[in-house]
Amino acid sequence: MDIRHGSFQGGTPLSQNYETVEDAVNEAANQAVHACCQGTFSVGGVMLDNTGYVLNALHNNVVEAGMTFDPTAHGERQLIDWYYDQLSQGALLPPPEAITIVTSLDPCCMCSGAILGSGFNVVSAAFDTFSGINYTTQADFPSLTPALRAMAQTTFSYPEVNGDSCFARPATSAPVADFFSQTVIDQNTQALCLSVFEATLGTVQDTVNHDLPLDELLDPATLALDDPIVVALKAVYPQALSYKAPSPGTPDVGLASLLLDAAARDVEQGGKGSSVAFLDAFGNLMLCLPGNQAHSPAHTPFMLTTRTWAQLRHQLFQQEGERTLQYLGHPKFGTFVLTLGHDTSAASLMDLGAYGSTMEEALPADNPYSLQYVVPSIPQSELTAWCQTLPPLYSQSIGVYPQQVTDQALIDAVTEGLPQAISRSEASYA
Template identity: 35%
Template structure:
């Protein structure tokens, strides 16, 4: 599924930025559009290093409005927890690289209003983009403590990040607060690195994000009923139910298999995961999502559309986007579909089961861990066994190393959305 809003690429005769402040103005406008939409106020753009050409720009789309055809309601709902500005730009790039004959990622810089989160950092490093950052996120940003040494990443990835990330200098040209003044730090490969942004632009990127953060988080965490709120089991819906039909368009066996205890998945799910992985010749992994009733909603493998189309990303994106479309359909015409919020709830009440645990020293693992944190939609209930499980240890590295990586992630991933991973109980070969 597409991860970005449809926009035309800017051709070689289109918008060109001469300095970092001009680029900051463009991405700040995107952040303002995100705020107006009711989602996290972050914006970004792909800029060609050699020319300053703005190839594409967009904003965060985690939340979108559920617009009725017969009213002016502006209520928002989770569209895709991974639809952060930077990650969407990576997906857009791979969707359009051939069509527009785009340069390689190493020749481009993704400029963003806010320091990328763990997921976006993993996606950017996996793809190979340079990254130009304006404001700091002191809770979920990869450089939350502003040491610029990437202590939040495994040691094996820190030099790679240092070679890709840059934090623009800011100048106090018009009497802004001096505490926002800083010199450039980071890679020599970032576009417009020898120019600066104004303190006012930096403050704008920072303040627009913080202004609506709590209300947006509250809306994001209201994307489904709690597990104990009389949720109905979708397994017993008729076969023609749109809930079943839409998920089966992605995974033909959706809601056909019921695991007796979703926290103890066992042999049956193990065989399903192996079969799904084997169906994609280049896949390294497969991931299943079980709801609290034990229904296998989705089970998907890595796909070869791009390096960032990993099994977990495919599962969490498709679950959320289909849920959003069903909810939007219900809001506009309740006769078309059963009320999704009676059957589909927060992923945190289900169980994500990996065939292989993420490899701790890979950029894809960083993306996966961050995406899992974003998927939780609020604090995870303290349930044992955990809702992040795996059958096999990582292809490379150890579980001990993976747990160490998790421990060193920014505060958001240990305080607000703590990540707990455990092996499925049993012996599987």
């Protein structure tokens, strides 16, 4: 099917072309206003093909009904997943390099990783000096490796903003796509994009972190097997509650087989053999999932794990109310355990950004290592140095610094078992 004959915005046809950057940014700003009224981060975006035809327009959906629905539901990430969803259904779409995402705000680390990993072009209306990938506003992209930086400088555009106010700026980075007949943003449009985001930022961050404190959480392992919370949890991940760490935040060798099983499925689904376990504040295993990068580059194990946890809590809250929050706590009190550690790739940039979006504020003082890995991909010193180059939200405010697990038996078991698990999976898949 050719969706050029029926684009979608929440199911509403958008059949039109944007011939100027101003028109496209206006649509992104309109989406940001809708996000503001929903009570979520006020950012919006529109996806255009290489003629300026509107493929889709979406806004941030992190918060729905006053509660976190999906910490990864930024406009850009949703547009990218929408694109790959359409491809899987047989839609005829241009390749990513022939598509431009116009966004009201400079993409965060998560969305930048998704964009760079897929190959889309992007036009940003407003700078974001706290969490944007171009937080220096100089298009030097200090968080990126030289190869990714060169890619960003040819695919990320920051058009000229006219006027004589503080919102005016010259164009930087890559030129905008040549299908635009006019390439300047009006200062009032750019001001709207920035101000509507800043007006609700603090309120939405508070909403994301409005949860029960640690001392009011209850252990879900004490619930009966037929309790609705346990039933819903096991429907998502049948082996939930089958493992408990010796103490919170300290996974041991008992987690190895579960991580390896999920890593094998990750290979079958287009990954390189990683997986992510989420342990709650009591050390209970709640989820252990592979990715599905054969479907979308944005479906890494971490992305799917944090999304699944948030959506499970959101769904159960509608049914069980506050009781859900007693047993399924905010992820900042738990521990994410990755089979493979981060490197400096676009996928790792996306995952670290998604972790930051999951936390949204400084980590609890008694749980500073809620992001751990088993097998390193690069030395810890190199990983820490790279994290220090991330935008201030991640490197300073939250403290996004992954650490290796401390249990040597777990490290040894996964290190030794991972090649075999991958080989078995590849043989089975072949």
